[in-house]
Structure formats: C-alpha cells, structure tokens
Amino acid sequence: MSAFFQGTANIFTGKTVLASYIIEQACKVPEFDVGWFNCKFWNNDKSTLLAVLRGVIAQLARANSQLYPHVLEAKNTTGDLKLISSKVGKDLLAECLQVLEKSCIIIDGLDECDKDVRREIVSLFTRLVKERNDAVSGSLRVLFVSTDEPDIRKSLAKAVCITLKGSDNLSEMQDYARTWAKRIQDLHTLTDQKTEEIVSEVMKRADGKQHSYIPLGGNLNLYH
Numbered sequence: 001m002s003a004f005f006q007g008t009a010n011i012f013t014g015k016t017v018l019a020s021y022i023i024e025q026a027c028k029v030p031e032f033d034v035g036w037f038n039c040k041f042w043n044n045d046k047s048t049l050l051a052v053l054r055g056v057i058a059q060l061a062r063a064n065s066q067l068y069p070h071v072l073e074a075k076n077t078t079g080d081l082k083l084i085s086s087k088v089g090k091d092l093l094a095e096c097l098q099v100l101e102k103s104c105i106i107i108d109g110l111d112e113c114d115k116d117v118r119r120e121i122v123s124l125f126t127r128l129v130k131e132r133n134d135a136v137s138g139s140l141r142v143l144f145v146s147t148d149e150p151d152i153r154k155s156l157a158k159a160v161c162i163t164l165k166g167s168d169n170l171s172e173m174q175d176y177a178r179t180w181a182k183r184i185q186d187l188h189t190l191t192d193q194k195t196e197e198i199v200s201e202v203m204k205r206a207d208g209k210q211h212s213y214i215p216l217g218g219n220l221n222l223y224h
Contacts, residue, residue: 019108039109053089
C-alpha cells in the first residue's frame with residue numbers, strides 16, 4: 001500500500017504538519033514498527049533516494065532493536081560504514097522489512113525530489129510493498145505525502161486515494177486564524193473590525209487567492 005499527498009505551494013508546511021500527526025499516531029500502534037522521512041527540495045541531503053533509505057532504516061532500527069545486528073552486519077560485510085551506496089541501502093531495507101512482522105513507512109514531500117529521484121523512490125517502495133505483502137498479507141504499508149504532480153499520480157494510479165481540500169477543514173482554519181488575530185488585537189489594541197479583516201485576509205490566502213506564503217489551506221490528496 002503506497003501514498004501521495006497533493007497540495008499547492010502555499011501549504012507545504014500544512015501537509016508536513018499533517019504528515020507529522022500521522023507519524024505520531026502511527027507510532028502509538030503497538031503492532032507496527034514505523035519508519036519515516038521528510039524530503040526537502042532545498043537540501044540535497046534530504047532529497048535523494050539514499051537520504052530516504054538512510055532515514056527510514058534509522059527510524060526502523062530505533063523502533064525495533066532487533067534490526068541492530070542486521071545493520072551492523074551490513075556495515076561489516078560491505079565496508080559501507082556510513083551507508084553511501086543506494087544498492088546497500090536497498091538490500092538492507094529489504095532485509096530489515098523481512099525481520100519485522102508489521103511495518104509502516106511514511107515519506108513526506110515526495111514532490112520535493114527531482115522527477116528521476118521520486119520515480120526511483122516510488123518504484124522501490126511499490127516493489128517492497130508487493131514482495132512483503134505477497135509473503136505475509138498486511139505486513140507493510142507505505143504512505144507518501146506530496147503535492148499533486150502528474151508523474152506521481154501516474155506512478156500511484158493503482159493506489160487508494162483520499163482527497164482532502166481546504167473546504168474540509170475550513171472551520172478549523174478559521175478558528176485558528178481568529179485565535180491568532182485575537183492575540184494580535186490584544187497586543188496592538190486593534191479594533192474588532194481590523195481583527196476580522198486579518199482573519200478574512202488569512203482565509204483568502206489559505207484558499208490560494210493571494211500569492212504570499214501562508215502555511216494554511218490548499219487542496220490536498222492522500223493516496224495510500
């Protein structure tokens with residue numbers, strides 16, 4: 001099972017907050033070991049397949065100490081002490097997933113990687129999902145969180161899709177905006193009218209009607 005999260009440029013922070021919440025909740029499920037990674041387009045160390053492999057393996061190892069011997073053995077036998085090879089990383093991740101009874105992997109910001117990189121990422125995890133679930137049904141679930149891109153949508157055409165739009169959480173956004181507007185009002189002794197103007201402007205921007213960055217709102221798709 002794999003995933004993709006669609007949004008617009010003004011809600012990069014919003015989708016990452018959602019991904020963080022999903023990760024937090026997933027970690028509370030005792031039967032699953034959880035691995036995750038947050039891709040960042042401005043950071044070359046966080047927008048490559050190797051970076052994803054390093055991050056996911058590290059998180060899974062922290063979640064389950066049974067993986068430590070396998071990680072150490074891979075380092076000793078390959079000489080790849082810092083995991084600088086994608087091939088070693090792919091083999092090690094596959095081995096780790098075989099050890100774990102049930103695991104969940106969450107990758108945020110798939111769209112923030114180059115097209116070739118995200119194609120590699122989707123291809124790898126799609127294969128791993130098939131292999132693990134063919135062997136033991138329900139043993140691996142993967143979630144991608146990303147803005148909508150044609151190549152990602154095509155790659156995950158067979159995945160289950162849940163669409164989230166700004167209208168789905170409009171009231172929550174409005175409450176959030178009003179809470180902060182009230183704090184600004186108290187700090188600067190603004191009139192009620194000015195405070196409502198702030199709320200109105202925030203909601204307009206959250207709906208994509210302004211180009212300025214506001215970490216709220218947008219259209220989101222979630223595929224898994």
